[in-house]
Amino acid sequence: MSGTTRRRPTHRKGRATLTRESVGEAALAYLGEHGAAALTMRSLAAELGVSARALYNYVDDRRDLVAVAAGIFQAGWRPPRLDPAPGAWRASLGAFCADLRAHYRRHPGMTTLALSENVTMAGHPVMLRNVDALIGFYAAVGLTPADAYRACMETVRLVVGFVEFEDAPRDRPPAHLDPGDLQAHPPPWLRTDEDDALSHLAAVAELAPDSADTRFAFAVEVFTEGLAARRRSA
Amino acid sequence: MSGTTRRRPTHRKGRATLTRESVGEAALAYLGEHGAAALTMRSLAAELGVSARALYNYVDDRRDLVAVAAGIFQAGWRPPRLDPAPGAWRASLGAFCADLRAHYRRHPGMTTLALSENVTMAGHPVMLRNVDALIGFYAAVGLTPADAYRACMETVRLVVGFVEFEDAPRDRPPAHLDPGDLQAHPPPWLRTDEDDALSHLAAVAELAPDSADTRFAFAVEVFTEGLAARRRSA
DNA sequence: ACCTGAACACCGTTCAAGT
DNA sequence: ACCTGAACACCGTTCAAGT
Numbered sequence: 353m354s355g356t357t358r359r360r361p362t363h364r365k366g367r368a369t370l371t372r373e374s375v376g377e378a379a380l381a382y383l384g385e386h387g388a389a390a391l392t393m394r395s396l397a398a399e400l401g402v403s404a405r406a407l408y409n410y411v412d413d414r415r416d417l418v419a420v421a422a423g424i425f426q427a428g429w430r431p432p433r434l435d436p437a438p439g440a441w442r443a444s445l446g447a448f449c450a451d452l453r454a455h456y457r458r459h460p461g462m463t464t465l466a467l468s469e470n471v472t473m474a475g476h477p478v479m480l481r482n483v484d485a486l487i488g489f490y491a492a493v494g495l496t497p498a499d500a501y502r503a504c505m506e507t508v509r510l511v512v513g514f515v516e517f518e519d520a521p522r523d524r525p526p527a528h529l530d531p532g533d534l535q536a537h538p539p540p541w542l543r544t545d546e547d548d549a550l551s552h553l554a555a556v557a558e559l560a561p562d563s564a565d566t567r568f569a570f571a572v573e574v575f576t577e578g579l580a581a582r583r584r585s586a
Numbered sequence: 587m588s589g590t591t592r593r594r595p596t597h598r599k600g601r602a603t604l605t606r607e608s609v610g611e612a613a614l615a616y617l618g619e620h621g622a623a624a625l626t627m628r629s630l631a632a633e634l635g636v637s638a639r640a641l642y643n644y645v646d647d648r649r650d651l652v653a654v655a656a657g658i659f660q661a662g663w664r665p666p667r668l669d670p671a672p673g674a675w676r677a678s679l680g681a682f683c684a685d686l687r688a689h690y691r692r693h694p695g696m697t698t699l700a701l702s703e704n705v706t707m708a709g710h711p712v713m714l715r716n717v718d719a720l721i722g723f724y725a726a727v728g729l730t731p732a733d734a735y736r737a738c739m740e741t742v743r744l745v746v747g748f749v750e751f752e753d754a755p756r757d758r759p760p761a762h763l764d765p766g767d768l769q770a771h772p773p774p775w776l777r778t779d780e781d782d783a784l785s786h787l788a789a790v791a792e793l794a795p796d797s798a799d800t801r802f803a804f805a806v807e808v809f810t811e812g813l814a815a816r817r818r819s820a
Numbered sequence: 821a822c823c824t825g826a827a828c829a830c831c832g833t834t835c836a837a838g839t
Numbered sequence: 840a841c842c843t844g845a846a847c848a849c850c851g852t853t854c855a856a857g858t
Contacts, residue, residue, distance in 0.1 A: 370841095388702075393832060403843055405834080414832065467750065468622075468702045472773075480784060487786040501772070501790045502804045509805075513747030516701065538735070539706075550714060552721040556735045570736045571743075578812030604822095627851060637824055639853080648851065 367401055372410045375400070376420030380459065383421065387524060388461030393417070418469045425462055426479040429455045434485060436492035442576050448486070449511050449572045456515040460524045463516050473512075494583040503579055510575055518564055537561030601635055606644045609634070610654030614693065617655065621758060622695030627651070652703045659696055660713040663689045668719060670726035676810050682720070683745050683806045690749040694758045697750050707746075728817040737813055744809055752798055771795030 362369060378400055383391050393414060397404040411417040432451050435444040456463065466473050474483075483504060490500035538556055596603060612634055617625050627648060631638040645651040666685050669678040690697065700707045717738060724734035772790055 392830090394830085404832085405844085406842060408833075409841065464698075464701045467698045470755065472755075474773075480787065484784040484787045487790060491786060497789055498793050498796070499804070500786070501793070502796065502801055503808070505801065506805050506808065509747050509751055510744075512751070513743050517743055517746070520701075521704065521706075550718040552725060552734070553714065553718040555731055556721060559732050559735070562732070562736065567736055567739065570733070571740050574737070574740065574809060574812035574816055576812070577815035578808035578810070581811035581815055582808055626849090628849085638851085639825085640823060642852075643822065 370400065370402065370406065370410055372420060373424070375407060375410045375417065376424050379417050379421040380424050380462075383461055383465070384459050388465045391465070415469045415471060418465055419471045422462065422466050422471055422473050423476045425459055426474065427476045429478075429482070431482050431485070434489040436489050441489070441493050442580075445489075445507075445576055446569070446572055449507065450568075452508075452511045453515055453519070453568060456512060457519050457523055460515075460520050463512055464520065490579070493579070495579065499582060506575070510571060514568055514571060518567065522564065604634065604636065604640065604644055606654060607658070609641060609644045609651065610658050613651050613655040614658050614696075617695060617699070618693050622699045625699070649703045649705060652699055653705045656696065656700050656705055656707050657710045659693055660707065661710045663712075663716070665716050665719070668723040670723050675723070675727050676814075679723075679741075679810055680803075680806055683741065684802075686742075686745045687749055687753070687802060690746060691753050691757055694749075694754045697746055698754065724813070727813070729813065733816060740809070744805060748802055748805060752801065756798065 368374065375396075379391060379396055382396055382399055386395075393407055394404045396417075397407055400407075407417070411420060429452070432447050433444075434448055435441060463473065465471075474480075486504045486507065487500045490503045491497060495503055537559070538553070602608065609630075613625060613630055616630055616633055620629075627641055628638045630651075631641055634641075641651070645654060663686070666681050667678075668682055669675060697707065699705075720738045720741065721734045724737045725731060729737055771793070772787070
């Protein structure tokens, strides 16, 4: 036996040795590059220059692979600082939400994949720190501890839901959809010819179209003002 | 040729003849019974006593099948009446959201399936009427037309997002998760031992646990008050 | 017109065998 | 310890042939 600790080899057959983390990182990168549907055990193995069976030495199954990728995804977010001062907290919260939205948009399909594979999108220590900071922010703003926790969960849900339902279809347009329809306002599935029966809908069609950013800002502002009202009435 | 119009046969080989609608209804029922993962072309065909190939005479592909099922799902909702009167609109909106939530919970996995298959969850005439009524409600409450439209979209997103992220995992617990963890508060992935560093999170753990209904009510109330504030400031 | 059964090109996962 | 290649039981989808 040598006196020095035996080091795991960092390379094998001219290829970097795999680890649970490196496999997860590769999955996350592959996801961002080729989309969720293209991420299979076989395709990822091929990308890594290895047989599909080899991946099972590092992850339990496909679900576990997605879970590892989701953890790495979350750890990659550094949130902007939150300022609970009376004149600053609204703008601060808005910037926080916008930044979180941008992070999720960088990896379209990550959330859908996690949902369909029943992976809970959380658990990384870095994310715990972010959640803790957000709860603290809400408490400092004037919410009760219980409401601060609820507001924290609702914040994440608002942002993730918006990305999932609004941004994802536009950022990675499905092949079967006319790209023009995605920009249309109102969306094509809301168009109708029975103007008499659906008068409000017809009126909306006359308005100048909203951008996704405008709709996101609306959602965040309404949420923010709702919290402000809740704080006053407490 | 007979003088009477030829009627399509309603049965074939002792089995009801298939139609695009009946196949979609069967898919929706199968989804509610066995979950989204179990719904395959082959399993649905077997349920209908037919070969997998036969389904392709009525739907283009799996995506189309999900789209038909989604349409039938939406058509099956009769929303409660909305009352925009000053003293009634908040409670009215709350009941509307609670009813919509209950409808989505009746078919867990429908939304996730639609998302992963890139199916836009809308388009049925009945749903158009509901959307129109909701926009009219918000306009009557005092929102501008543009805001009424945004609020309508945000309402649906709030409810569907809540069902997707909160209710679905509990209503159809994934096999790999400890059922007890789903009731836990805070959720297991938020638990930590580094109490010193994550003080706010630790404080939350001391609180009485929230029910999903409580969290949903919080989300709807915050949204409602946010809209009320937006109306006043307009 | 509508069906069946076989087939194709894929999956995730496992087994037996290599080094 | 970690890999490969073949195999198994599935998918969605299509083809050729039946009635």
